[in-house]
Amino acid sequence: MLAANVDETLEIDREALFQLALRLGDTSLILGHRLSEWAGHAPILDEDIALSNLGLDLIGQARSFLTYAGEVEGRGRDEDQLAYMRNAPEYRNLLMVELPRGDFAFTMVRQFLFSAFQLPFYQQMMQSRDKTLAAIAAKAEKEMAYHLRHSSQWVVRLGDGTKESHERTQNALNSLWTYTGEMFETDASLKALIEAGIYCDPASIRETWNKSVDDVLQQATLTRPETGWMQSGALTGRHSEHLSHLLAEMQSVQRAYPGLKW
Amino acid sequence: MVAEPKIENDNASVELLERARSALGTVCDPEIPVLTIEDLGVLRDVSITENECVHVVITPTYSGCPAMNTISMDIETALNKVGIDKVKVELVLSPAWTTDWMSEEGRQKLLEYGIAPPAKGGTTASLFGKPEIACPQCGSKNTEKLAEFGSTACKALYRCKACLEPFDYFKCL
């Protein structure tokens, strides 16, 4: 399976590729789950539907990445086993996406900071020498354009809204800022995949991300926080306690009835 | 994954392929039942592989499209009905589906059904412009967007300011 997807002349570290597919899949899955928590709780019906639709896109992307992760690993695990039967330390999602959904401002600021990275990231990944990752990226890229547009509009509306909405949005931005560094992080395995043309160098996205963020924050009359110490943990599976709580709920049915099918 | 050799040159296979194609022409999208999967451009390829097996290739509209499982089952059912039991449905992601693959006939059917068809030339950059969407009821271009996400992920909700009817717009992707 692997040979058909990746240029055969490349010496690929299977474990590194597995970890990358998990990083991408887990990040989409966990953020998709956080968005699904809004169903029935959003401030207006339109937004309830919008957040569910964004979540659906992310969970769709996660299914593709996790299916591929299972194929790369070669131990017969499918998307469901990877999503439902792993514990928090085995998850490779960005810490930003596991934080509780907070208020509507927090949810929208997170969606914006994430989508502003994900859109140019998938545009780069469409050139990946791994054909499966490139195909998933090409599909996801158009979806992320909608996510970025939708969340940008809300950040502007909330930031440049009432005193209350402005404060909440600025607070959300301040508390999420230290989690943005992780999107740009690499380690030895990721660096090897960048060398091999499989992963894109996140440093090449920094400028586009900065510009999107600055444009929207300016329109939203929000202040960009100072960049200092950044949170880190995704690459090693060091998570906040929030992930375990999320997994307990998300995995409860499969844990109680392993292998259950609808 | 190595593709099995296609065998289409003998008469029996030609007949089988014809029968499969015409049966597949009846499979509709479960969420927009006026469109067939062919109209939508979801049906990518039909071929006959070894042992007279019909190999159907489909592609999802959105990554999370919940209709794909139903479509796969509907494909098998439609083929079973015309006596074809050996069926393999394959889901491919690449090349990524775009609304530009929707047939002219499909666009016309959507319009008659009351859904504004997608603007042509769906690139990521075009999403940030403001396409003129004509009302499917009266044709007026004096319309406004009410919600980015409508009844399904692929539709937005609009309202016509001329005849005041709300309507779905099939978003370009």
Ligand SMILES: [Zn+2]
């Ligand atoms: Zn009208």
